[in-house]
Amino acid sequence: MGTVVVETFIARPPDVVFEYLRDYSNEARWQSQNVSQAIVEPPGPAKVGTKVHKIRRTPGGEQRFTIEIVEMDEKARRWADLTITGSFRGTKGSWQVTPENGGSKVRLVAEMKATGLWRVLLPLIDSTARKDLPVEFANLKKVLESS
Numbered sequence: 001m002g003t004v005v006v007e008t009f010i011a012r013p014p015d016v017v018f019e020y021l022r023d024y025s026n027e028a029r030w031q032s033q034n035v036s037q038a039i040v041e042p043p044g045p046a047k048v049g050t051k052v053h054k055i056r057r058t059p060g061g062e063q064r065f066t067i068e069i070v071e072m073d074e075k076a077r078r079w080a081d082l083t084i085t086g087s088f089r090g091t092k093g094s095w096q097v098t099p100e101n102g103g104s105k106v107r108l109v110a111e112m113k114a115t116g117l118w119r120v121l122l123p124l125i126d127s128t129a130r131k132d133l134p135v136e137f138a139n140l141k142k143v144l145e146s147s
Contacts, residue, residue, distance in 0.1 A: 002112045004129045008137040011103040012144050018077040018097040019045065020144060021106070024052040030140040034132065036062070046079065048072050063087065087118040088125075106137065 010017050020026055022045045027038040037055040040046070050069040055062055065086025072079045077097040083089050090113035098105050110133070112125060 002125075002129075004110045004112060004133060005108070006110075006133040006137050007105060007107045008134075008141050009100060009103055009105055010141050010144050012147075014077055014097050014099045014104040017104040017106060017144060018074075021095065021097065021140075022046050022079070024050070027052075027054070030143045031136045032139065033057075033135065046072065046081075051084075052081070065089075067093075083113075087116060088112070088114050090115070106140070108133070108137075 024038050024040045024046055025043070027035045034056050035054055036057055037053075039053045041051045041053070046052070046069045048069055048071065052067045052069075053064070054067065055064055063086060065088065066084050067081045068084050070080050070082045070092075071094075078095065080092055080094045082093075083091040092111045092113075094109045094111075096107045098107070110129060112129065114125065118125070
Protein backbone atom coordinates (compact mmCIF):
# COMPACT_ATOMS: atom_id res chain seq x y z
CA MET A 1 0.00 0.00 0.00
CA GLY A 2 1.06 3.66 0.18
CA THR A 3 3.96 5.17 2.07
CA VAL A 4 3.89 8.73 3.37
CA VAL A 5 7.07 10.47 4.60
CA VAL A 6 6.92 13.66 6.66
CA GLU A 7 9.77 15.65 8.24
CA THR A 8 10.01 18.87 10.18
CA PHE A 9 12.68 20.86 12.01
CA ILE A 10 11.96 21.85 15.62
CA ALA A 11 14.15 24.38 17.42
CA ARG A 12 14.34 22.28 20.57
CA PRO A 13 16.89 19.69 21.77
CA PRO A 14 16.36 16.15 20.43
CA ASP A 15 15.88 14.64 23.91
CA VAL A 16 13.08 17.13 24.67
CA VAL A 17 11.31 16.40 21.36
CA PHE A 18 11.76 12.63 21.77
CA GLU A 19 10.32 12.63 25.29
CA TYR A 20 7.35 14.74 24.19
CA LEU A 21 6.53 12.47 21.25
CA ARG A 22 7.11 9.33 23.30
CA ASP A 23 4.26 10.42 25.58
CA TYR A 24 1.34 9.59 23.30
CA SER A 25 -1.10 11.35 25.64
CA ASN A 26 0.25 14.57 24.04
CA GLU A 27 -1.16 13.60 20.63
CA ALA A 28 -4.57 15.18 21.19
CA ARG A 29 -2.74 18.48 21.78
CA TRP A 30 -0.64 18.61 18.60
CA GLN A 31 -3.00 16.57 16.40
CA SER A 32 -6.02 18.50 17.64
CA GLN A 33 -7.63 18.67 14.19
CA ASN A 34 -7.88 14.88 14.01
CA VAL A 35 -7.17 13.11 17.31
CA SER A 36 -9.74 13.87 20.00
CA GLN A 37 -8.47 11.32 22.51
CA ALA A 38 -5.40 9.15 23.14
CA ILE A 39 -5.43 6.84 26.16
CA VAL A 40 -2.05 5.26 26.91
CA GLU A 41 -1.72 1.84 28.62
CA PRO A 42 0.29 1.87 30.76
CA PRO A 43 0.48 5.66 31.26
CA GLY A 44 3.81 7.38 30.77
CA PRO A 45 6.55 7.22 28.16
CA ALA A 46 5.92 4.62 25.47
CA LYS A 47 7.98 1.45 25.39
CA VAL A 48 7.62 -1.80 23.46
CA GLY A 49 4.19 -3.22 24.28
CA THR A 50 2.56 0.11 25.17
CA LYS A 51 -0.92 0.38 23.67
CA VAL A 52 -2.60 3.65 22.72
CA HIS A 53 -6.37 3.71 22.25
CA LYS A 54 -7.29 6.60 19.97
CA ILE A 55 -10.38 8.37 18.75
CA ARG A 56 -9.84 10.16 15.45
CA ARG A 57 -12.30 12.57 13.84
CA THR A 58 -12.90 11.91 10.14
CA PRO A 59 -15.40 13.25 7.60
CA GLY A 60 -17.27 9.94 8.04
CA GLY A 61 -17.43 10.26 11.84
CA GLU A 62 -15.31 9.05 14.73
CA GLN A 63 -12.90 6.17 14.24
CA ARG A 64 -11.71 4.16 17.24
CA PHE A 65 -8.53 2.14 16.95
CA THR A 66 -5.54 0.95 18.93
CA ILE A 67 -1.85 1.17 18.13
CA GLU A 68 0.96 -0.74 19.82
CA ILE A 69 4.59 0.28 20.17
CA VAL A 70 6.51 -2.51 18.44
CA GLU A 71 10.04 -1.04 18.41
CA MET A 72 11.87 1.37 20.73
CA ASP A 73 15.52 2.43 20.61
CA GLU A 74 15.85 5.19 23.20
CA LYS A 75 19.53 5.81 22.47
CA ALA A 76 18.84 6.40 18.75
CA ARG A 77 15.51 8.17 19.53
CA ARG A 78 13.80 5.81 17.07
CA TRP A 79 10.58 3.84 17.50
CA ALA A 80 7.71 2.30 15.57
CA ASP A 81 4.01 1.90 16.21
CA LEU A 82 1.61 -0.52 14.54
CA THR A 83 -2.16 -0.13 14.20
CA ILE A 84 -3.59 -3.34 15.65
CA THR A 85 -7.35 -2.66 15.52
CA GLY A 86 -9.67 -0.72 13.26
CA SER A 87 -10.00 -0.16 9.52
CA PHE A 88 -6.31 0.69 9.08
CA ARG A 89 -4.97 -2.39 10.89
CA GLY A 90 -1.41 -3.09 9.78
CA THR A 91 -0.43 0.57 9.25
CA LYS A 92 3.06 1.13 10.64
CA GLY A 93 4.58 4.43 11.69
CA SER A 94 8.38 4.56 11.95
CA TRP A 95 9.57 7.61 13.87
CA GLN A 96 12.99 9.16 14.47
CA VAL A 97 14.24 12.31 16.16
CA THR A 98 17.78 13.37 15.17
CA PRO A 99 19.95 16.38 16.01
CA GLU A 100 20.04 19.04 13.30
CA ASN A 101 21.33 22.64 13.28
CA GLY A 102 21.09 23.04 17.06
CA GLY A 103 17.58 21.59 17.15
CA SER A 104 15.81 18.44 16.02
CA LYS A 105 14.57 16.82 12.87
CA VAL A 106 11.46 14.68 13.32
CA ARG A 107 10.82 12.10 10.62
CA LEU A 108 7.81 9.83 10.21
CA VAL A 109 7.52 7.12 7.58
CA ALA A 110 3.92 5.87 7.56
CA GLU A 111 3.27 2.65 5.67
CA MET A 112 -0.47 2.83 5.10
CA LYS A 113 -2.64 -0.29 5.07
CA ALA A 114 -6.39 -0.73 5.12
CA THR A 115 -8.97 -3.48 5.48
CA GLY A 116 -12.39 -4.09 3.96
CA LEU A 117 -13.91 -1.29 1.90
CA TRP A 118 -11.24 1.09 3.15
CA ARG A 119 -8.73 -0.84 1.04
CA VAL A 120 -10.43 0.47 -2.13
CA LEU A 121 -10.20 4.02 -0.77
CA LEU A 122 -6.53 3.76 0.18
CA PRO A 123 -5.30 6.05 -2.64
CA LEU A 124 -7.66 8.77 -1.35
CA ILE A 125 -6.57 8.10 2.23
CA ASP A 126 -2.90 8.34 1.20
CA SER A 127 -3.63 11.66 -0.48
CA THR A 128 -5.40 12.95 2.64
CA ALA A 129 -2.50 11.82 4.86
CA ARG A 130 -0.01 13.61 2.58
CA LYS A 131 -2.03 16.79 3.09
CA ASP A 132 -2.88 16.41 6.81
CA LEU A 133 0.41 15.14 8.25
CA PRO A 134 2.44 18.26 7.32
CA VAL A 135 -0.25 20.38 9.01
CA GLU A 136 -0.03 18.21 12.14
CA PHE A 137 3.79 18.42 12.09
CA ALA A 138 3.58 22.22 11.77
CA ASN A 139 1.33 22.20 14.84
CA LEU A 140 3.83 19.93 16.67
CA LYS A 141 6.58 22.44 15.85
CA LYS A 142 4.43 25.32 17.11
CA VAL A 143 3.51 23.53 20.35
CA LEU A 144 7.10 22.51 21.15
CA GLU A 145 8.73 25.78 20.18
CA SER A 146 6.27 27.79 22.28
CA SER A 147 6.94 25.65 25.38
